[in-house]
Amino acid sequence: MYLATARTPGGETPVVVDEKRGLAPAADVLPGAPATVLEVIERIAEPDFVAAVRSAPDSVFAPVGETAFAAPYTRPRKIWGIGLNYVEHASDLTEAVPDEPASFMKGDHTIIAPGEPIPLPAQSERVTAEAELGLVIGRECRQAADEDALDHVWGVCTVLDQTAEDILARNPRFLTRSKNFPGFFAFGPAIVPMSEALAGAGSIDELTVATLINGADHRVNTVAHMRYSPAFLVGFHSRVMPLFPGDIISTGTPGAVHIRPGDVAGCRIPGVGELANPVVQGS
Secondary structure, three states: OEEEEEEEOOEEEEEEEEOOOEEEEHHHOOOOOOOOHHHHHHHOOHHHHHHHHHHOOHHHOEOOOOOEEOOOOOOOOOEEEEEOOEHHHHHHOOOOOOOOOEEEEEOHHHEEOOOOOEEEOOOOOOEEEEEEEEEEEOOOEOOOOHHHHHHHEEEEEEEEEEEEHHHHHHOHHHHHHHHOOOOOEEEOOOEEEHHHHHHHHOOHHHOEEEEEEOOEEEEEEEHHHEOOOHHHHHHHHHOOOOEOOOOEEEOOOOOEEEEOOOOEEEEEEOOOEEEEEEEEEOO
16 A cells, blocks of 8 residues: 555545555545645654554545656655665766765755656756655654664655766766755655555565666665665765655665666666656757
8 A cells, every 4th residue: 555646636635545455535535634645744654644544434535547647746854865775886987885864954945746847957968866665653752762663763765866967077066056956955755654555565674666768677785785774874965954744765776877868767676666767858
């Protein structure tokens, strides 16, 4: 099961999807009639969400059909990105894995929905797309021990994180600029509750992340091969600043792919979902 935002004639609305029964408006399933996905995450604990969906009557569900999905939400308080977190990806770039997480922040203006175009900025001649596992914080987290950190994660999602590599190559201090052009962060459509993701994979370490280009695998790796585990990343960053419900930690890519106009970049994580965005030349 998962949580998403559907585009309907009446506007965007939060929905729950049960793979066997279909799609239902969140207001028909969850207490308090939440109006947005972010409200669901802020107000309803992940175990309570799962229990509510499982106990909902079949009558509230309808086929998913051709439902179009938006980004799950567009105003997280923070997006943390992690660089060089897979050892093999760092070796691709002839860089050493850093002794501490190489993290950066992105603005919410970078968010686009699944299927929306990634516009290549005129300032860059080499943009890459990077498939990543996203962690969605579910309850406020501050000074968390690593062993307890995943208790603060509501769910997981697919992410495409873009980088203007030629700008970054000029000077590592240009990282923030290289990461923050509009359209440089796609995520969703599904946010899969953590317990559901773990039930399917057995362990978060067993999740497989693939960067796709035009439907084909470009680079694939498992979370177990990260230098810094998801639990460590949550704990580490909670010791820097508070993490709030809806904050996203994008945990690093198994490999970046150079994208050009006409390409379709993608992220696939079995048991979590698949994300695809076409590439266009920006103005």
